[in-house]
Each structure stands twice: as C-alpha cells, then as structure tokens.
Amino acid sequence: xxxxxxxxxxxxxxxxxxxxxxxxxxxxxxxxxxxxxxxxxxxxxxxxxxxxxxxxxxxxxxxxxxxxxxxxxxxxxxxxxxxxxxxxxxxxxxxxxxxxxxxxxxxxxxxxxxxxxxxxxxxxxxxxxxxxxxxxxxxxxxxxxxxxxxxxxxxxxxxxxxxxxxxxxxxxxxxxxxxxxx
Numbered sequence: 440x441x442x443x444x445x446x447x448x449x450x451x452x453x454x455x456x457x458x459x460x461x462x463x464x465x466x467x468x469x470x471x472x473x474x475x476x477x478x479x480x481x482x483x484x485x486x487x488x489x490x491x492x493x494x495x496x497x498x499x500x501x502x503x504x505x506x507x508x509x510x511x512x513x514x515x516x517x518x519x520x521x522x523x524x525x526x527x528x529x530x531x532x533x534x535x536x537x538x539x540x541x542x543x544x545x546x547x548x549x550x551x552x553x554x555x556x557x558x559x560x561x562x563x564x565x566x567x568x569x570x571x572x573x574x575x576x577x578x579x580x581x582x583x584x585x586x587x588x589x590x591x592x593x594x595x596x597x598x599x600x601x602x603x604x605x606x607x608x609x610x611x612x613x614x615x616x617x618x619x620x621x
C-alpha cells in the first residue's frame with residue numbers, strides 16, 4: 440500500500456470514530472387550561488399557551504423574551520385576548536415553576552404561576568401541574584435532544600469495531616514498513 444493511501448485510510452478511520460455534529464434543540468410547549476380568578480384584575484382568570492426552542496435543557500431559572508417565543512396566546516375569562524409578556528421559568532429545589540405572563544390593555548399586566556415536579560425542565564416528557572388540581576391546571580411537553588454534553592450520546596459498537604480495526608491495520612502497516620526499512 441502506498442504512503443498516500445495509508446494516510447488517506449488512517450484519516451478516514453479517524454473520522455469514522457468522530458460523532459456527527461449535533462443539532463441540539465429542545466422545544467418547550469406549555470398549555471394552561473385553567474387558573475384561579477385574579478382579584479387584582481376584576482376576578483378574571485387567564486389561560487394561554489406558548490412554545491419556544493432553546494439549545495439545551497433548562498437547568499437554571501431564566502426569562503424567555505417574548506420575541507424568542509415561537510408562538511404565544513393568553514386569553515382572559517371574559518374572552519379578551521392579551522399580549523404575551525416575557526415568560527419566566529424558575530428552577531427551584533421545591534419544584535419547577537412556569538410563570539405565564541401577560542400584558543393587556545384592558546386587564547392590565549400580570550402573571551399566573553404553574554408548579555411542576557423538581558427537575559421537570561431538564562428532561563423530555565409530558566408533565567402535569569402538581570399543585571391546585573383542576574383549578575389551576577397546565578401541561579408542559581418537552582421534546583428534543585441536548586447538546587454535545589449529553590451523556591447518552593456514545594459511539595455504537597460498530598463504530599468502536601471499525602475504529603479498533605483501523606488502529607490494528609495502521610499498526611501492522613507501520614510495523615511492516617519498519618521491517619522493510621531495516
């Protein structure tokens with residue numbers, strides 16, 4: 440085997456062992472279908488939904504700017520629509536909290552908190568609120584995959600076999616070359 444062929448073969452084997460570039464994207468879909476009446480806003484209750492996508496799971500409290508939301512709607516119990524505000528997701532040892540925020544011309548601004556089990560924001564699945572029952576109910580769906588730091592991403596056995604075989608071939612070619620030169 441020529442020297443250039445050996446280099447090409449070694450480069451191909453090295454690339455075979457590299458993981459593919461990850462397109463990390465985690466989508467959060469939130470739907471609130473009931474809330475307590477807000478005494479500060481004429482006893483109205485608010486329902487709504489929003490969707491957004493981020494590069495990795497949410498593991499610390501953060502605000503999602505309204506401009507970064509894929510979609511968002513909030514409606515008061517009297518039927519009036521309000522504008523979505525920046526949504527706040529709080530990560531807390533007691534529980535993860537989604538704060539549905541609205542900015543209305545008629546009803547004013549405010550927010551409603553929905554509580555989920557601790558660690559909910561950091562994993563795929565569909566989750567229901569854990570406090571208040573049907574009086575303040577919401578569903579949160581999380582789908583996608585984490586970035587390169589995801590420990591569940593590992594080379595398949597066939598990749599390992601190809602890589603080990605490549606090292607063996609490269610080693611035997613180098614050993615043969617050393618004998619011929621001597």
